Amino acid sequence: MALIRLLHRKPDGEIVFREPTGGDVPSYTILSHTWGKEEVSFQDMEAGTARSKAGWRKIEFCAKQAAADGLQYFWIDTCCIDKKNAVELSAAINSMFRWYQKAVRCYVYLSDVSIHGEGQDGQSSSTWEAAFRKSRWFTRGWTLQELIAPAQVDFFSSGGNRLGNKLSLEQMVYDITGINRNALSGDPLSTFTIPERMSWAERRQTTIEEDEIYSLLGIFNVSLPLIYGEGRESASRRLREEIDKVNKGANFERFSVGLNLSTLPHYVQFVARSKELTEMHRMLHGHSTRSIVILHGLGGIGKTQLSLAYAMRHEEKFSAIFWLNANDEGSLKLSFRAVAQQILKYHPSTSLLASIDLDDLDQVGHAVKAWLDLQKNTRWLIIYDNYDNPQTSGNTNSSAVDILRFLPGSNHGSIIITTRSAQVKQGQRLHIQRLMDVQEGLEILSNTSGREDIQSALVKELDGLPLALSTAGAYLEHVTTSFSDYLRLYKASWLKLQTTSPQLISYEDRSLYTTWQITFDRIGQQNAASAKLLILWAYFDRQDVWFGLLRHAKSADDEWIEKLTKDELDFNKAVALLCSFGLVDVNRSSHHQFRSRGYSVHSCVHSWTMFVLNKDWNEDFARLALTCVASKVPSINEKDWWLLQRRLLQHARRQDLFIVDGKVDMNGLDWAFHNLGNLYADQGKLAEAEKMYIRALQGKEEALGPDHTSTLSTVNNLGNLYADQGKLAEAEKLYIRALQGYGEALGPDHTSTLDTINNLSNLYRNQGKLAEAEKILELIPLYLPALNTMIAFGDLFSKTDRKYMAKEMYTRALSGYTAVQGPSEWCSKIERRLQALQLTPAETENQYTPTTTTTARKKSRLQNLFRRIKI
Secondary structure (H helix, E strand, O other): OOOOOEEEEOOOOOEEEEOOOOOOOOOEEEEEOOOOOOOOOHHHHHHOOHHHOOOHHHHHHHHHHHHHOOOOEEEOOOOOOOOOOHHHHHHHHHHHHHHHHHOOEEEEEOOOOOOOOOOOOOOOOOOHHHHHHOOHHHHEOOHHHHHHOOOOEEEEOOOOOEEEEOOOOHHHHHHHHOOOHHHHOOOOHHHOOHHHHHHOOOOOEOOOOOHHHHOOOOOOOOOOOOOOOOOHHHHHHHHHHHHHHHHHOOOOOOOOOOOOHHHOOOOOOOOOOHHHHHHHHHHHOOOOOOEEEEEEOOOOOOHHHHHHHHHHHOHHHOOEEEEEEOOOHHHHHHHHHHHHHHHHHHOOOOHHHHOOOOOOHHHHHHHHHHHHOOOOOOOEEEEEEOOOOEOOOOOOOOOOEOHHHHOOOOOOOEEEEEEOOOOOOOOEEEEOOOOOOHHHHHHHHHHHHOOOOOOHHHHHHHOOOHHHHHHHHHHHHOOOOOHHHHHHHHHHOHHHHHHOOOOOOOOOOOOOOOOOHHHHHHHHHHOHHHHHHHHHHOOOOOOOEOHHHHOOOOOOOOHHHHHHHHOHHHHHHHHHHHHHOOOEEEEHHHHOOOOOOEEEEOHHHHHHHHHHHOOOOOHHHHHHHHHHHHHHOOOOOOOOHHHHHHHHHHHHHHHHHHHHOOOOOOOOOHHHHHHHHHHHHHOOOHHHHHHHHHHHHHHHHHHOOOOOHHHHHHHHHHHHHHHHHOOHHHHHHHHHHHHHHHHHHOOOOOHHHHHHHHHHHHHHHHHOOHHHHHHHHOOOOOOHHHHHHHHHHHHHHOOOOOHHHHHHHHHHHHHHHHHHHOOOHHHHHHHHHHHHOOOOHHHHHOOOOOOOOOHHHHHHHHHHHHHHOOO
């Protein structure tokens, strides 16, 4: 790269050249603009006549803006190149893209865009965007590289006002130019195809016809000697030759083999996985040694389509592209024969292949690998597709494939391996996951169904799985079923819907309901516990299953369930195998919140586990799952109880479906319904909680009787729920029933009795039944929840004409807190409340004196309480 000549603004304002020496180039900014009349040349700067020209205004603008951005040096093409020196001009043009690339900032000066008040023809601030879209700058050839190369591009009006930058104006710049957004944001240009990069310059013009080609040198990272006068066609031919030489090497013609589309699986450009394609290019491109990328992930996630998309996008970079079916050894050997035939078609005299017997598949494989191993044959790409049965230490399948036997031995070339197994480790691995952008799912469904106005609810349900989306599209293409009806059928009749969907050409001999079966069978061969875990998963929510959730699963009839739930190491081993085949993923969203990370399955895989693996309903597993969830519900006294409850909520809702559908034998599960009621109530799901409590209460009354303490616990909790719902009369009846039962069974001082008394007193307060509340409060000893209630009553009485009662409530609460906690902040708060009370003489005389109550009398009063209060 030629050494750049910079401009430097001295402290006194003088602008002079600085020519760096020894590669020492300071930080600088760079100007992009369209040339006009009286531009300042190198000779003008040397002669000292630059200030007299109109172009000096742009130089001053650049110097001033650079200083504002903390930069002393800048570069402008009009005057920083001696264009009369042909050698310097040629070196500068070949280096210019990198000069723009290395600039700290690039200022785009738009001489035909102004805002209000800048000039005679100034436009209002609401209309500068229209001028921006029509600016001549976007039509010029040289400004293409000036837009793409710098990381930071700032746009300025003719008056020097900043309009925005490449990032903030990205949508508008994309609309104007059609340049891929990833290219605008700095992705390597080598990740874009040659035709795509050529298209960016199609509507751009230059003053000199050869410059239309020379302005593209940096876009393709090539260099050419400049031959002005050769014409555009000649320059274009030389550019193409240089691109081929850089991309394929000097020997590409010698080993060039045309792409045989008939040997490839049906290729559908679903959507551009731009991030994955960019990462694959980083792994495969520009290496002098062999590069291998392993695409692994769930079946149907689009690994084959992605590998083909990469091959199509970068076809010009490879002298030959071959696709091999790596499903088994037989398929691999037949694929090698197809490769041999393709090579012989273009190179019939090649000595390595010309004399071999094409029916001897072992000999063919050795010959093809020998041809690929030739020292100068370095630019080939091979795709080993569907390598789903790798030979590993844990895989005892006799048909497992050792791919090392089928890889070329030389240390050059590019290889892509697609597999469902994360145990393949021959190269750099790239985990292919679901499409994260809903828009990409909408595009697939629209393309395959031929319909518009796609409903996002269906796309979200299919959760970014290309096979599921394309299957849905293929079905909807031939029927009048609406998207909402398809979604209903998908949830209700999943398997029947899949079996009636048209076969997809791009997924030969596979469908959504069979695509994971082979993987499942192989998993079962390696670890039966893994297969059992996947079957059991159908009875839980698809997201966030962890070992602790299963610890209460007890199954005397199933040894694998026992193994999974007793030993965390066995569980980890089982789930790790599922993860390695892409059927299960680590649930990243909950990992930082809990000590035990959870695992999730894709929504489509979950449907498959329900309708295929569990085609025959397993009631024992349904009860087991309900037991696991209910047993895990924490009380509000446990650490992080709310987070754990939130984690369980989705699994509880899954159990709710089974309960409503009558798919669970509810005998003996009253305690579980009670716990689920607690979960729903604590999480504010009051309607769901009510259903669970009622089920629990019915079962307990039948099994234990109406006065059993466990029954009364559900009665009390249902009362709390009704109170929260505003059903105060119903709550009152339940509290009274619980209070009577607890008083008889446990005594007046038991915490369960006191809890219910406190609940009832709060209810009376909310109902305005202060007299009843007063009598209830006489029964409460030093009990913190009740002391809090006393403070609340004191606050209530302080706003009425019964301030003497407020004083009594505050005094009793203060005495209680002092006895239980000692002097505290709460005591100080209560004392301030007492000081704020202003009692009249009459109120002072009318003091409230509670009756001293012994334990025996408390019990008696508890028994007579409901006769003395009118309900």
